[in-house]
Amino acid sequence: MDVYVILLHQGLSVTKNNNSKALIEARDLCVDIKDATILKNLNFKVAAGEIYALLGGNGAGKSTTLKTFLGFNKPVSGNAVIDGQEVTSALDSVRSKTAYLPESATLYPHLTARENVSYFLSLADIKKTDAEIDTAFEKVALQANARERQLQTYSKGMRQKTAIALALLREAPIFFLDEPTSGLDPVAIDEFNQLVSDLAANGATILMVTHDVYGACQVADRIGLLRDGELVGEYEAPEGGRIDTEQVHIAFAQRQTA
Template sequence: MTTPTTINKTPTIAPKTFDKQLSNACADLSDAMIEVSSLNFSIKNNAILKNLSFSMAAGEVYALLGGNGAGKSTTLKTLLGFNKPTEGSVKVAGKEVSKALDFVRGKTAYLPESATLYPHLTARENVEYFLSLADIKKSDEQINAAFNRVALQHDAWDRHMQTYSKGMRQKTAIALAILREAPIFLLDEPTSGLDPVAIDEFNQLVRELALTGATILMVTHDVYGACQVANRIGLLKNGELVGEFDAPQSGRIDTEQVHAAFGHHAKRGA
């Protein structure tokens, strides 16, 4: 098992109370937070995922890197139970997904490419509403701490979401996940459409979440972003894992090496 790389040893915006909550949420789960074993998924005899296998421990950031149609989003949907494997096994937090959907979805926070929040509500109202759907009650102080945790500027907390940038909506969605105390994050192209400053802020937040013990699986086609934030990268092509890259004990995955492999497989698939 790859030891998670500590990219920033001193989280700058993480209140201790939320670090403790997230760590406690992870403590009673199995060592392998995500286990995908020989996963195959087909639609009308069209193979989408082919013998896909990887696993993740608490505190890891794993990036599934691939182009359009590689099977990245299909993998996330299978982990969430929306796709039933044709063959193989998918476990989240030690439970087979198909047999424990409510448990699995309670332990995971899914962040799509564009966070779905109500534009006519404020960030606070959105968070309170979605927490109420899960029968979770949090105090104003706890919600404020979560907003601070993700570096959402104070003057935006009570503004309508329709005034928010995409980066601000992403931060609000992650604050909601923290308040739900979800130990596993599934991120679908999370930095697509963000400006460079917002991307840097998002990557920093992902690193800090991992330091608290969160397990983070992100799917992306952004080679540079994946290398900046991931402990491991899996290169996905036509539903198959064709390569993996590990971060060194101290440092980041080599961007040029991954880019060369990504380009090589893209050309072979042309």
């Protein structure tokens, strides 16, 4: 079952426009970490099937935003909402719908790709056959001869492919990506961006946080510019085109020095 079909099964819209149902939504989100206010009335929406990139420098609040949607941070006010449910009050339900790719895809180095995927699926009580797992590996272009190797021999790109294969198998309609292309070589970045585009094309909703202006413009439908925990600008790709990298780059640089 591909992602598109899964989304339909769950009754979720896959239309890429801002008027469709928002699957990810920050509503006046305020988060404090150790008495410091990190997010200040953050507001944005990510529609079903959309790729939204939160762009910002170090300390802008990108990872905090992601961790709040993952349920690791509790908002002091406002809400992090996923598919209409507040994260803090429906954590189990929310987590069953989301897939998270940390900056460094943290799977187990002592396990093979297949064992990693099987293990994480068993934790979620999801049963998949070897054939279904192979199909997922094929979708993320993880070579057959690498699947039975322990991950300690993997490159970061291969680990991310494994993590995405896991997400596909979990049939999660919503993806959270944390600095996904950080540390990847240009070829791996292209491969990864293509993979993310394919996921979105198949209906997945993706929120990624990054400080890579070029990468964000390459893949995102919309970009939110984050500074000191506040959204200071949003950019949208034109119909059938990409966001203007230069425009975002200048805005990013200006906001950073403002």
